[in-house]
């Protein structure tokens with residue numbers, strides 16, 4: 168049958184309540200990849216994902232990607248990766264859609280207005296952990312194919328899926344799986360599509376870059392057990408004081424990274440980039456209001472976007488072992504582990520960053536002349552990714568956005584990390600497009616994460632249209 172976008176759009180509209188119900192089922196699964204106690208839930212999530220694709224007639228596999236080594240040395244199986252294939256017509260292009268169905272942790276007590284695992288619709292927004300990151304976009308891609316099938320319309324391209332369950336903790340095991348399947352699963356793939364990001368404003372967007380991330384643990388160990396701060400305070404070198412002291416040498420109050428060598432590696436900002444940033448729809452005041460802060464670090468749009476997307480930054484996430492409960496326990500913690508990360512941008516190299524951070528912290532620690540022990544480990548080393556803005560995959564994206572959403576998308580980058588994007592590029596050599604459907608205010612990783620019904624349903628239509636547009640893209644860049 169010829170391509171009939173109107174019929175497909177109508178089909179999506181009339182099935183939107185079913186799509187919301189499926190999202191409800193998926194959100195109900197607490198597939199938190201950071202908590203090993205939730206591993207059974209995560210495995211269940213991978214199973215229901217595989218089952219959904221199997222029911223649609225896909226050639227589905229649950230691929231074993233080995234074990235995860237825990238901090239105490241024990242090993243547990245990593246959640247299997249779901250691969251699926253719809254169509255193998257060699258006269259058509261083949262796209263591979265990547266997504267993840269694991270989520271960040273969430274508890275009602277963190278300050279959620281609703282139960283994070285019970286999808287709740289309020290004023291057109293669907294609240295729930297993982298709703299936007301990344302369950303609704305994954306489902307939208309599945310429903311896009313289902314719509315073609317339901318209308319007996321031939322898929323314009325062969326469609327493959329690769330859906331993982333460890334993205335939120337750095338895509339453990341996926342690099343190796345991609346290398347192993349490079350000459351099998353990926354051999355006939357032309358383009359890789361990722362929808363694990365969001366728009367910058369109410370205007371639709373296409374994403375052409377992501378930052379990487381190097382995640383560190385810095386452990387300071389002192390006395391053999393916790394001590395009374397009145398009885399022992401003043402006589403021992405406190406691990407927490409040492410740790411806070413060295414953490415304070417990572418970044419200054421103006422946002423300048425103080426670790427030698429880091430800033431020197433950053434690719435210079437070009438005038439072309441600045442011009443692009445200036446033309447993007449982004450309102451600093453509403454961004455500031457949304458976050459709820461009195462002042463931002465930069466007052467011009469271009470500076471702010473540049474620091475969000477294409478400069479590195481240090482974030483300190485937490486300290487394990489520190490006293491953090493309510494109350495006034497007068498304790499000297501014996502062992503504390505700081506968790507911080509540095510977002511990576513071109514041309515930083517995670518292996519070099521690992522050495523720079525370790526050398527710097529050890530040198531700062533030595534200055535303190537403390538008898539405590541410092542151990543620095545990098546647990547995630549994800550590289551940044553940038554696409555060629557002129558790639559015809561993006562022209563196809565612009566056409567699909569214009570057709571479905573009636574707007575020209577902004578070309579944006581993402582401050583967050585999709586660890587596997589760069590591996591796809593480096594190992595498979597395939598061209599990649601990021602096609603976001605999440606809203607700018609979805610609250611990813613935060614309390615009250617949501618996906619709007621509008622973005623979910625219009626996003627499904629956008630994917631339907633993109634499958635048609637991408638079928639016409641040249642295989643080679645010319």
Ligand SMILES: NCC(=O)N[C@@H](Cc1c[nH]cn1)C(=O)O
Pocket residue numbers: 300334335336337363364380382547549582583584585586611
């Ligand atoms: N939706 C993408 C996302 O949130 N990615 C995580 C991945 C990550 C990076 N370091 C640890 N996890 C992100 O925080 O950017």
Ligand SMILES: [Zn+2]
Pocket residue numbers: 267300301334363
């Ligand atoms: Zn994600």
Ligand SMILES: [Zn+2]
Pocket residue numbers: 271300335611612
């Ligand atoms: Zn995420």
